[in-house]
Each structure stands twice: as structure tokens, then as C-alpha cells.
Amino acid sequence: xxxxxxxMIVRSDLGQKSADxxxxxxxxxxxxxxxxxDKVLLSSAILIIVLMTWLMLGKIRESIRSELESTLGTIxxxxxxxxxxxxxxxxxxxxxxxxxxxxxxxVKRQLELPRSREVLIADSALAQIRSFFQSSFQNQGFxxxxxxxxxxxxxxxxRDSNVGLAIHPAxxxxxxxxxxxxxxxxxxPVLADAALLEVTDKFPENQLFSLIGVPVLSExxxxxxxxxxxxxxxxxxTNIIQFSRLGNTGETYAFDRKGRLITEIRHIxxxxxxxxxxxxxxxxxxxxxxDPGGDLAEGHKPALPRNEQPLTHMASQAVAGKSGIDLEGYxxxxxxxxxxxxxxxxxxxxxxATEIEYTEAYRPFNEIRLIVLAVLGVTIIMFVSLSVMxxxxxxxxxxxxxxxxxxxxxxxxxxxxxxQVEKILRDNDEYIRAVVNAVLDSIITTDNHGTIxxxxxxxENMFGYKTFEIIGENLKKLFPEPFxxxxxxxxxxxxxxxxxxxxxxxxxxxxxxxxxSTFPLELSLSVMNLGDSKKFVAIAKDITKHKRFEDxxxxxxxxxxxTGITNRRTFDMTxxxxxxxxxxxxxxxxxxxxxxxxxxNYNDSLGHQAGDECLKKIAASIKKSxxxxxxxxxxxxxxxxxxxxxxxxxxxxxxxxxxxxxxxxKLKIAHPDSKISDVITIxxxxxxVVPSQDSKPGQLIAQADKALxxxxxxxxxxxxxxx
Numbered sequence: 001x002x003x004x005x006x007x008m009i010v011r012s013d014l015g016q017k018s019a020d021x022x023x024x025x026x027x028x029x030x031x032x033x034x035x036x037x038d039k040v041l042l043s044s045a046i047l048i049i050v051l052m053t054w055l056m057l058g059k060i061r062e063s064i065r066s067e068l069e070s071t072l073g074t075i076x077x078x079x080x081x082x083x084x085x086x087x088x089x090x091x092x093x094x095x096x097x098x099x100x101x102x103x104x105x106x107v108k109r110q111l112e113l114p115r116s117r118e119v120l121i122a123d124s125a126l127a128q129i130r131s132f133f134q135s136s137f138q139n140q141g142f143x144x145x146x147x148x149x150x151x152x153x154x155x156x157x158x159r160d161s162n163v164g165l166a167i168h169p170a171x172x173x174x175x176x177x178x179x180x181x182x183x184x185x186x187x188x189p190v191l192a193d194a195a196l197l198e199v200t201d202k203f204p205e206n207q208l209f210s211l212i213g214v215p216v217l218s219e220x221x222x223x224x225x226x227x228x229x230x231x232x233x234x235x236x237x238t239n240i241i242q243f244s245r246l247g248n249t250g251e252t253y254a255f256d257r258k259g260r261l262i263t264e265i266r267h268i269x270x271x272x273x274x275x276x277x278x279x280x281x282x283x284x285x286x287x288x289x290x291d292p293g294g295d296l297a298e299g300h301k302p303a304l305p306r307n308e309q310p311l312t313h314m315a316s317q318a319v320a321g322k323s324g325i326d327l328e329g330y331x332x333x334x335x336x337x338x339x340x341x342x343x344x345x346x347x348x349x350x351x352x353a354t355e356i357e358y359t360e361a362y363r364p365f366n367e368i369r370l371i372v373l374a375v376l377g378v379t380i381i382m383f384v385s386l387s388v389m390x391x392x393x394x395x396x397x398x399x400x401x402x403x404x405x406x407x408x409x410x411x412x413x414x415x416x417x418x419x420q421v422e423k424i425l426r427d428n429d430e431y432i433r434a435v436v437n438a439v440l441d442s443i444i445t446t447d448n449h450g451t452i453x454x455x456x457x458x459x460e461n462m463f464g465y466k467t468f469e470i471i472g473e474n475l476k477k478l479f480p481e482p483f484x485x486x487x488x489x490x491x492x493x494x495x496x497x498x499x500x501x502x503x504x505x506x507x508x509x510x511x512x513x514x515x516x517s518t519f520p521l522e523l524s525l526s527v528m529n530l531g532d533s534k535k536f537v538a539i540a541k542d543i544t545k546h547k548r549f550e551d552x553x554x555x556x557x558x559x560x561x562x563t564g565i566t567n568r569r570t571f572d573m574t575x576x577x578x579x580x581x582x583x584x585x586x587x588x589x590x591x592x593x594x595x596x597x598x599x600x601n602y603n604d605s606l607g608h609q610a611g612d613e614c615l616k617k618i619a620a621s622i623k624k625s626x627x628x629x630x631x632x633x634x635x636x637x638x639x640x641x642x643x644x645x646x647x648x649x650x651x652x653x654x655x656x657x658x659x660x661x662x663x664x665x666k667l668k669i670a671h672p673d674s675k676i677s678d679v680i681t682i683x684x685x686x687x688x689v690v691p692s693q694d695s696k697p698g699q700l701i702a703q704a705d706k707a708l709x710x711x712x713x714x715x716x717x718x719x720x721x722x723x
Contacts, residue, residue, distance in 0.1 A: 040528060046383050048524055048539055052441075053376050055506050056522070056541075057369055063550055064365045065327050072325060072341040074569045075244040075354045079252055080343060081568070082240045082637045087348055090231060091184050093140060094214045098227045103132055107147055107216050107225050110155040117164030120155055126163070129156045141600070143209060144230040147216070150180065155225070179213040179226045187211045188350055189233045189262045189284055208233060208284055236600065238263040238284075239608075240638060241352065244561070250356035259289045259315045262350060270297065270334065276306070289315040292335040300335055318342045318351035329358040442540040445528075450475045450491045450536065462521075462542055464514035475538060480512040487525075491536065494527070503527055503536075511540060520547050560635040562612055563619035571634035571642060578630075578646045579697045582690065590653035590688040592643040593704040594622070594660065597681045597716040599639035601673035614669055614680060615639065621663055625656070642704075650688035650721065657684045657719040665717075681717035683708060 097103065109125040120126060133145050147156035152167045167176065175185050189208040210233040216225040237254075241263045245252050251266040261283050271277040274296045277286060290309040294300030302309060310316065313330035317323075323343035332338045332355055340355030442459035446452050452475055455467045463470075463478055470477070475491070476484045487502065494500035506524040513519070521540045528535040560567040566574075575591075582589040596602070596618065603611040615635075622633045622641055632644040643660070645653050661682055669680040685708030689700050703722035711720040 040530075044526060044528055044537065046380060048526055048537070049376065049379055052506055052522070052524055052539065052541065053372055057372060060368055060546075061365050064362070068339065068361055069325055069327060069341075071246055072339070072354055072356075074567070075246060075252065076341045076343055076352060078568045078637065079241060079244050079354065080345065080352050082243070083237070083254065083352065084345070084348070085637065086237060086240050087186055090212055090229075091186055091214065094212045094227065094229050095184065097133070097229075098214045098216050100132070103129065103227075104216060104218070104224075106132070107156070108218075110147070111149055111224065113155075115149075115151070115153045115155075115164060117160070120163050121160050126156055130158060133158075141232065141236065142229050143232050146228040146230075148176070148226045148228065150223075150225070152176075175211065175213060176226065179215055179228075180223055182215055182223055184215075185211070185213040186348060188256050188348075208282070210237075233262070239603075242266060243638065245354065246356045247360050249360045250354065252352065252354040254350050254352050255289055255315065255318070256350055257319050259311045259319055260285050261287045261289065267334070274334065276333075287333065289333045291331050291333075293331070295331075295335040295337075297334065297336070314340055314342045314353050314355070315351075318344045318353065320344075321346065327361075442538075442542075444475065444478075444538040444540070446475050446536045446538070448495050448534045448536070450488065453535075459540070462513075462540065463511065469514075475536070478511055478540075480510055480518050483509045484512075490525075495534075508543065511542075519544050560619075563616050563635050565619045565623050565641075566632055566634035568634065568636055571632065571636065571644065574632055574634075575644055575697045575700075578644060579691050579700075582646065583693060585647075586690060587647045588649050588688050588690050589700065590645040590648040590650060590686065591700050591704045592645070592653055592657045592660070593636070593685045593687075593701075593708045594641040594643070595683050595708055595712065596639040597676060597683055597712075598671065598674045601675075602671055602680070605673040617667060617669060618664060618680070618682070621667060622660060625660055625663060642701075648688070650686065653686050653688055654719060654721060657686050660684065661717070661719055676716055683711040683716045684719045685709070685711055685722065686719060687722040 106125045106129050109123065110120060110129070113119050113123055129147070133142075137143070144158045145156070146154050146162065148167055149155050154162050154165050154167065157163055175187065178185050187210050189210050210231045212229045212231055214227050215223040216227050218224050241252055241254050243252075245266070253261055253265050254263045256262050263284060265271070265283050265287070268277070268283050271283060271287065272279070276296075277283060288306070289312050290306060291312045292300060292302040292306075292309055293304075294302070296302075311319065312332055313326065314324075314332075321344050325341040327339050329337045329339055332340075337358040338355040339358055339361045340353055342351060342353040344351045442462045443454075443456045444452060444459055445454045452470055452473055455465070455470050460466060474488070476488045479487055490500045490502035494503050503525050504527075506522060508520060508522050510518045511521045511523075520543050522543050524539045526537050526539075528537050558567060558570040559565065578589055596614070599611065599614075602614065619633070619635060619641065622643065626633055626643065630646045631648075634642050634644070636642045643656070645656070648656075661684055664682050665677075665679060667680065671678060671680050674681070685704045685706065687700055687703035687707060689695070689703070691697075691700075707720045707722040711718050714720070
């Protein structure tokens, strides 16, 4: 009996030691494995979310910057082309008037007279010359004229007081000598001084004018005199420059080599308030584009007088002949941070800039960034809270385990303690699962072969599979080719070599739903090490809305901001494509160029808001008249529109042009100041050609423009075909 009792005691001690050893070993494994797994999982999740947020914000910013750069460039180049076309049209008009045989004969009569004011005024030739120009000034807006003889005497002018005088110093130098050599000249706006006040009764003392000088040629093309037209540049020229701008704070303006404005600006009232302009003073010539060093509207006090302040970053680059674009921001003439684009026109000697305030330009990105960072902050707080709860739960579990290992006399409590520990772990697992299920991105885990093990509810909604349907399937099933093969190959490569270009990165690919449809997503694939085994964690984000936003931005960059039809930039690209297609197919390509008759008078009578509404109605009518998918209607500039007709003969284009003309008349848009009708009318020029390898699209445009000019010259409200 004693021996048996002793054996039982030994067996009991051995059992107790075995139980203690088992409990200690389990406690050690629980501390080591559990803590390591929690840290790896939480750190990986936070790192992946932060990385995806950073990459997404970077892509959004680059997308917005790219669209901003494209839009600023489009506005700048279309404005430059419109300004050059305006100047060229004014010079061309002066050349046409100077080439008139009637004017040539009248000038020759004046040249034969003595250079006496009384004699020059008394001859009937002067009255006929004035009558010749009177209608031109009413229709074209010129303010006066001078005809200068080779001996530098004014032999004809609108005012008797100018006749017989020697030329004014403003005409001397390269301007007059160049015209006498046969060239045409155009000057930037300058203030009228005392000697030029009598150009016309309309000139006040602070009036600005530009000079257009062209030679008057004999029958043998030798220069016999110079015709100078005085033009008011502050109306049409300013409207052309200001027409295109970006956003609510954007403005476009022109300036000369000294950095002085040569067009009116949009924010002129602010300049009066800031004291940069005196009462009734105009911004043209009076305002220099200088950097005050801070925002004047915010109360900044410049350290230097205005005339000693440096030119703005944009102006200093432009007057040096350097075109450019700045998306990082610089101060404008009011000290307001802006982004902008600029260019210098060496031909006419002026610069053009288009700018928008920095805050408005990047407002979409800043709003998106604020939302994304707020979501990121909430997510990190959730994960930190989870980490704290896991840590506290594990401490409780460890405390219970330690209590079990130290209570050697109460082995019966081990099962109860272990049950409590397992319950805590189950609660933690359920909490982790709840957090994963609440995340707005799809989270999918697989084994090291790519076999799906977990699939959260967001993934179910995104791909259309229920969890029980997809568990056990390979990850590649969720993607179409060629991404399916790529994902499978990259997972196999990582399993063999530990390296893969897909693991640890984020990229945009396409996913495939259960119904077979595909959609764009952003996929991040990372590896989670659990002891000797590896798990893959795939986080997928549906970027369909983001792609639609990018498509919308691209659409906006191809449309005219006022009328909603295709803009000049898209027309230029389209005609290049259609020209090459017509060369390959040997089919005709036709073009209709349209101009609204007396639209300047319409704006002057009813205001620019009414003019904008008129442009919208006409653009809508033109677009509605085009029935074929390949036909294109675009706004060419100002009140001009173009219609491109691939595969259309000249007769077909003329038929459509006549339809457009009558359709516009049927709109019955009242025109109180038209010279030919009580309603808005249009003039149309039509050209058509079968392109060849050695021809260019500009030839088709030039022919249509020539026909349009002829239609306007012959009375307007008609369709004419190029010769």
C-alpha cells in the first residue's frame, strides 16, 4: 500500500510538472506569436493605406496640373491667333483701300499741287478722298487718316488743320521709312498728343490710337505716297484679348516691351480702389505689370515706389522674348498669387498672358485632398484603437495564463482560463473582421499559391461574388486577360525567388465581375509573413468615378466655353486627321466659314451679354443642322464659325451653306443696328478640295476665308464659293 501511494504521489508530481510545463510553453507561444502577428498585420495595413493615399493624391494632382496646363496653353494660343488675325485683317483692309485705282488717281492729283494748305484744300480731290474714306470709317471703326507725300508733307486728312503740315515725330523713324520702302507697318497703342488731336472730333485728350501705314503704289508698283489709318485699339482689340479666360478670377491681357498694358483689364475697378489708377484714368499704358511684393488687397505696403518695383515673373520672362507657363505660382501686378502662361509675339512686338488665381486653380485638388486626408485620419484612428484594444486584450489573456501556470494546486482551473483566453481571441478576431468588413476598399487574402482565403463585403459588392462562391478559387479569376496571366506569373515568381514587380506596388488595371463585365481599379498587392508561411494581401479600389472625372476634364478641354460646341484647338487637330484620311481615300474635303454680319454693332447696341446669348443660339442652330457623325461644327474665333465636311463635294457644301444661312434668318434674332436687315444674318464662304500629298489644310482654310471676305464685300447675307 505504501509503495502504491508513493507511486501515486510521484505520478501526481510528474503530472503536475507536465501540466506546468505545458502551460508555460503555451503562454510563451501566445506572447511571441500573437504580438508579432498583430504588429505585422496592423503595420502592413496602415502602411498600405498611407501608400495608396499618397499615390492617389499624387495622380490626382498631376491630372489637374496637366489639364490646367493644357487649358492655359489653349487659351493663350487661341488668343494669340485671334489677335494676329485681327491685326492682319486691319492691315489687309488698309492695303485694299490703298490699292484702289480711284484713290491712286486722287493722290496723284494732290501730289501735282503746290504744298500750300490753301491750294491742297481747295482742290476737289481732297473732298473726294474724304468721301472715299467716310464709309470705311463708319463700317470699320477707323478714327482718321493721313496721306503723306515723299517730301514728308500731309497732303490729305479728315481735318483741314492737318493739311499742308510736315509729318509729326510719331511717324518718323522705321515706321515711315519702312512704308516708303514698300512694307506695311503697325504700331502698338500710344497716347494722342497735341499734334494729333485733330485727327477727328472723337479723340479726347487721353485717347489711345494705333497707326497702320501702307504704301500707295503707282501703276508700275512704285511707292508714290503713304496712307496712314488711325485706329482705336482699345475696343475690338481688348475684346479679342479678353474673350478667352479661365474660371471666375482668370484674365487675359496684352502688354508692350516696357511691361505696360496695351489692353483694358478685367479688374480695373480694383485698381481704382488700390490707388493704382486715378479717377477716369484708363489702364492701357497707365498700368505697368510690376510685382508689389505682396497682395495689395490684403493690406500689403510695398517697400518701393511703383516705378521702382520689378516686373512680375511672367512679364520679365515675356519682355525678354521667352514664352512659358508657370503652375507653381507667382505674384501678378496686384500681388495676388496666380498661375499662368505667356508668350511674346516678335512680329508685332507685344506679349500676351493668361492667368488665374492660384487658390481657384487648385481648389478642386485641395478639396479632394482635405476629404482624402480626413478619411485617412479616421482610418488610422480606427487601426490605432484596434491596436490598443488588441494590446489590452492580450495583456488580459497573458495575465490569465500566468495565473493558470502559477496556480499549480488548482489544475482544474486551466480549462476555464484557456476558455476565457480563447473567447478574448475570438472577440479580437471578430473585431478585426468587423473593421476589415467596414473598410470601403476590397481586401482579399490568399495563401502563397494565390488561393483566396478571405473576401470582405466590399469585395463582394465590387466583384459580384458571395464569399462562399469565391473562397478556394485563385485570385486570377477576378481579372481579365492579360492581367489574369500577369498576376498568376508574378505570384509564382515571388514564391520561387522572393521578387516580383507587382508585389509591394500599386497600379491601375481592370477587374472582372461575376457577370463578365470589366471595370477600372487600383490594385495593391503585399506579402504578410506568418512564421514560416506567407500570405498575400490584395487591396482593390474601384476607380470608375475617377476615370469618368478624367474623361469629363478631357471633354471640357475640347469644347468652347461659351457656346458648348467644338473649340478652335479641336478643329485644328480634326482637320489634320481628316486631311490625311482624304489623301488616302481620294475623297473631297469641304469647309464652310461663317461670320455674323455686323456683330460688333450688335454688341455695341445690346451689350456683350446679349451678344453671348446670340452666339449660343447660332452655334446650336449650326450644330443641329449637321446630320452625319463625321461632320464637325466649331467656333473659330469671336463671331466666326467653321463647318468641316469630310467626303462632301462642293455642291453639297454650298447646299448646306444656303440651308444654314436661311436657318439663321428664321431664328429672327432682332438686330437694331444692322445695315442690311432687321434680324441677325450671316455671310458664308465655301471651299472644297481633294487633298494631295503636297497640299496643306491651310490652303482649304485660306480659300474659304477668301470666299467669306468676298461675300461680306459684296453685301453680306450670302454664300460665295472660292475661285
